[in-house]
Amino acid sequence: MKHAQTAENEFHLPRLERQPFEPRALKSIVLSSITVAAAITACIPLFSVLIMLLYRGGKRLSLEVFYQLPPTAFETGGGFGNAIVGTLFMVGIAALISVPFGILAAIFLAELGPDSKVAITARFCAKIMTGLPSILAGVFAYAAVVVVFKTYSAWAGGIALSLLMIPVVLLTAEEAIKMVPRAMKEAAVGIGCTPAQAMVKVILPVALPGIITGVVLAVARAAGETAPLLFTALFSDYWLKAQEPTASLAVLIYNYSGMPFENQIELAWAASLVLVLMVFLLNIISRTLGGRKKI
Amino acid sequence: MKLAKTVRSLVLCSMCSFFAVSAMAATTVVGSGASFPAPIYTTWFKQFSRANKGVQINYQAKGSGAGIRDFIDHTVDFAASDAAMTEKQIAKVPEGVQLLPMTAGEIVLAYNLKGVKDLQLSREAYTGIFLGKIKKWNDPVLVKANPGVTMPDEEITVVSRADSSGTSYVFTQHLAAISPEFAKNPGYGKTVNWPSAIKMVKAPKNDGVTATIKQTPGAIGYIEYGYAKMTKQPMAKLENKAGKFVAPGLEGGQAALANAKLPENMIAWITDPAGDQSYPIATYTWMMFYKKYSDPAKAEILRNMVAYCLDHGQKIADKIGYIPLPANVVEKVRAASANIQ
Numbered sequence: 115m116k117h118a119q120t121a122e123n124e125f126h127l128p129r130l131e132r133q134p135f136e137p138r139a140l141k142s143i144v145l146s147s148i149t150v151a152a153a154i155t156a157c158i159p160l161f162s163v164l165i166m167l168l169y170r171g172g173k174r175l176s177l178e179v180f181y182q183l184p185p186t187a188f189e190t191g192g193g194f195g196n197a198i199v200g201t202l203f204m205v206g207i208a209a210l211i212s213v214p215f216g217i218l219a220a221i222f223l224a225e226l227g228p229d230s231k232v233a234i235t236a237r238f239c240a241k242i243m244t245g246l247p248s249i250l251a252g253v254f255a256y257a258a259v260v261v262v263f264k265t266y267s268a269w270a271g272g273i274a275l276s277l278l279m280i281p282v283v284l285l286t287a288e289e290a291i292k293m294v295p296r297a298m299k300e301a302a303v304g305i306g307c308t309p310a311q312a313m314v315k316v317i318l319p320v321a322l323p324g325i326i327t328g329v330v331l332a333v334a335r336a337a338g339e340t341a342p343l344l345f346t347a348l349f350s351d352y353w354l355k356a357q358e359p360t361a362s363l364a365v366l367i368y369n370y371s372g373m374p375f376e377n378q379i380e381l382a383w384a385a386s387l388v389l390v391l392m393v394f395l396l397n398i399i400s401r402t403l404g405g406r407k408k409i
Numbered sequence: 410m411k412l413a414k415t416v417r418s419l420v421l422c423s424m425c426s427f428f429a430v431s432a433m434a435a436t437t438v439v440g441s442g443a444s445f446p447a448p449i450y451t452t453w454f455k456q457f458s459r460a461n462k463g464v465q466i467n468y469q470a471k472g473s474g475a476g477i478r479d480f481i482d483h484t485v486d487f488a489a490s491d492a493a494m495t496e497k498q499i500a501k502v503p504e505g506v507q508l509l510p511m512t513a514g515e516i517v518l519a520y521n522l523k524g525v526k527d528l529q530l531s532r533e534a535y536t537g538i539f540l541g542k543i544k545k546w547n548d549p550v551l552v553k554a555n556p557g558v559t560m561p562d563e564e565i566t567v568v569s570r571a572d573s574s575g576t577s578y579v580f581t582q583h584l585a586a587i588s589p590e591f592a593k594n595p596g597y598g599k600t601v602n603w604p605s606a607i608k609m610v611k612a613p614k615n616d617g618v619t620a621t622i623k624q625t626p627g628a629i630g631y632i633e634y635g636y637a638k639m640t641k642q643p644m645a646k647l648e649n650k651a652g653k654f655v656a657p658g659l660e661g662g663q664a665a666l667a668n669a670k671l672p673e674n675m676i677a678w679i680t681d682p683a684g685d686q687s688y689p690i691a692t693y694t695w696m697m698f699y700k701k702y703s704d705p706a707k708a709e710i711l712r713n714m715v716a717y718c719l720d721h722g723q724k725i726a727d728k729i730g731y732i733p734l735p736a737n738v739v740e741k742v743r744a745a746s747a748n749i750q
Contacts, residue, residue, distance in 0.1 A: 186448065186451040186452045186455055187447070187448035187451065187452070187639065187729075188448065188452060188639070188729065260484055261482055261484065264482075264483045264484055265439070265484055265485075266439070266484055266485075348441070348469050349469050350467045350469075351451065351455070351467055351468075352437065352458075352465045352467055355437055358437045358439060358467065359439055359467055359469065369616075372612070372613065372614070372616050372617045372620055373616040373620060374616060374619035374620040374623055374636065374639075374640040374642075375639065375640065
């Protein structure tokens with residue numbers, strides 16, 4: 115017993131087991147709990163929005179909102195079938211323009227001439243474009259398409275949205291292609307692939323999940339945008355006609371949420387819920403599709 | 410892989426069907442502009458589209474100013490404005506412009522004040538509020554005009570239009586007509602520089618102003634009668650030129666309209682109607698058409714639409730909160746609509 119005591123005095127051994135009220139441990143506990151709290155706080159806005167949407171929008175959600183046309187000020191009932199179709203159509207046009215465009219440009223930026231002047235300029239422009247206020251995309255499409263063709267149209271809306279999607283698709287696709295291991299590319303060339311074969315058969319399939327994530331991010335952003343559509347697609351109370359003003363969920367929410375009529379406000383809530391669910395569904399689909407392609 | 414293929418073919422199929430639908434669909438006529446008559450216009454157009462298979466009229470309320478801009482840019486087939494169009498604006502349209510008054514309405518002062526049911530506003534009171542001189546609901550001027558009502562000690566919040574608006578134009582034109590001080594500063598127009606003394610909130614379109622009044626205790630704002638009626642917002646009785654307090658409604662509106670004579674260009678303003686019964690702020694509201702359309706079918710649809718609004722449309726005007734056009738005006742408009750070719 116006595117021997118042990120002297121040993122302790124000699125070496126001043128700290129206690130090795132964790133002591134909860136020791137300053138070090140205390141600091142660790144406090145700091146970790148702050149990070150946990152911050153992580154939880156970050157979720158609060160999302161969940162409170164979701165709960166509010168489910169509560170207010172869920173009340174009005176029924177089968178008929180999906181196939182009926184928007185009501186006028188005095189009507190009860192009605193729906194926003196045309197706005198769903200319009201949003202899908204315009205986002206579809208935007209994707210048709212921006213996905214091939216963005217991916218081809220990304221191939222050039224990542225593989226063919228990553229350090230060329232063109233690539234450096236394009237990359238710089240794309241990065242600036244990601245921060246482009248969406249309303250400017252609308253103003254651009256208004257001047258370039260609406261005024262020239264003398265009509266508001268779904269095409270103009272799609273073009274405005276594609277402006278917002280291209281930089282997102284381009285930059286994420288470039289990153290995804292760069293992430294493909296060098297060894298894989300070299301192996302492909304080594305077994306006799308031409309550069310084109312290496313690109314199509316090896317590099318793109320491997321990069322696909324990353325590319326798809328970028329496309330989905332871009333689509334989700336485009337689907338929720340109101341500002342570019344206000345000037346280009348306007349709104350419509352009828353079913354889609356691509357060369358005429360076209361309804362979209364985002365503009366419907368914008369228009370109806372400011373109205374003093376109960377029916378329209380309820381529809382705006384329901385439309386918000388539908389829009390969120392659509393983006394959510396798209397996310398899940400693309401994730402499962404993207405996940406399958408892994409080699 | 411298989412799944413991806415099915416998805417791809419599904420997407421392709423749906424795309425094809427979209428194009429098919431757009432190819433088959435009916436002729437669409439597009440209009441934009443004033444929010445003041447939007448509830449009645451959209452109701453008319455929906456009924457007209459239902460009655461005429463193969464015709465769709467799509468009207469988007471963006472405010473009179475935006476409608477005029479669209480019309481000058483030729484991005485729409487027709488437009489609507491409560492401020493009509495100026496000579497200068499008309500000169501920018503090479504085909505020529507036919508303005509037609511389609512309905513009329515009253516601008517009411519809707520308010521949100523707990524416990525006050527029948528607010529009466531003398532001319533001094535409501536010009537004072539919009540000049541920023543009267544800032545509290547218990548101001549002596551307001552108390553004097555409302556004997557027997559306890560006015561709360563609350564600040565007045567004025568709700569005005571954020572966008573370029575025909576409703577603002579008509580309202581400020583009236584204020585300028587009855588108050589020399591208002592005529593000098595701020596004057597009248599589709600947008601005005603309101604005196605900075607006013608505690609003011611701005612909102613877009615009649616919809617936005619109505620919604621803001623509804624949500625803001627102590628608020629007062631100017632909107633079309635129908636908006637206040639539909640949303641059950643209380644409206645003030647206003648003192649007219651004859652010194653009588655008149656509530657907005659069909660009778661006061663018709664009496665006010667009787668003061669106007671429509672000249673050749675169909676633009677007439679009723680800035681301060683005479684007569685005991687007249688509600689003081691009433692106005693026609695116009696649709697603008699090109700005199701020459703490249704597609705004669707479109708011109709015919711528009712002429713039919715005008716005829717429909719004159720015949721069937723006027724009958725439902727009162728119910729929705731608008732003033733039916735007097736019979737002599739209906740005939741004048743019918744005759745002028747022949748200019749749309």
